[in-house]
Amino acid sequence: MLDANLNRLKEGIRVVEDTARYLHNDEQIASCLKSLRHKATLKNISSLLVYRDSVQDVLKKTISSEADRDELSKIVLANFKRAQESSRVLEEYLKYADLGIFGESEVFKDIRYKLYELEKKFILKHFEGISPSK
Template sequence: MRDVYRVIDANLNRLREGLRVLEEIARFILEDAEMTAKIKDTRHRVTAVIGELPGGMLELIQARDAAGDVGAISWTPGENTRGDLISLTAANFKRAQEAARVLEEFCKLIATQAAREFKKIRFEIYEIELDMLKKMS
């Protein structure tokens, strides 16, 4: 079960990090208060779902093994550069969406209500992506 928590921990971090980058774009680049609030709310909902997991944050942190993560040093060429603000935005939307999907799937093993919440969050991120990229183009 520790491995399941390790996957969940890594993807919670990935999801929150991606949302945080998007929140900063909405806040400082687009100067869109409504979109900023929507992304911030989504990020805080992700944190709230952690409380629904058996063992909560403590269980996740105890499962963490950053030093032993075999994927920590792997990089793709696209990770080192971003061509423009739209590619940076798109990359962070994909990061958040993929992490939400992983969370949805792995939470089915330990907390089905959390799995349903991550599915809702994933679809909300799809909608925010559409809105944000329209405003940027």
């Protein structure tokens, strides 16, 4: 679970980062996202790889709401949400004593709150008429 959520977190950030960088030429937001992506790490990550089973993942199929990306803003919002949710999962499970060896819960809490702020900045700056969600 830690490995999967770290991947989701970094992938979600990367999608938004590349949108800011290549489609909006927004160095400030892209740089902040890049910093967060690099901050999102776990200790002893290689020991988690043995548990990865993407072939048997029971929820790997795309559902209809995940396929609805007919606007750039939907891609950005979905990936901010994906990253925020994954950060929250990591934050919560790293509080569990047996998993604390992989990292600090507070690091992922900090990432999550920074993602909330960056979502607001990005949406208000680049997508007129769309409200950032909470």
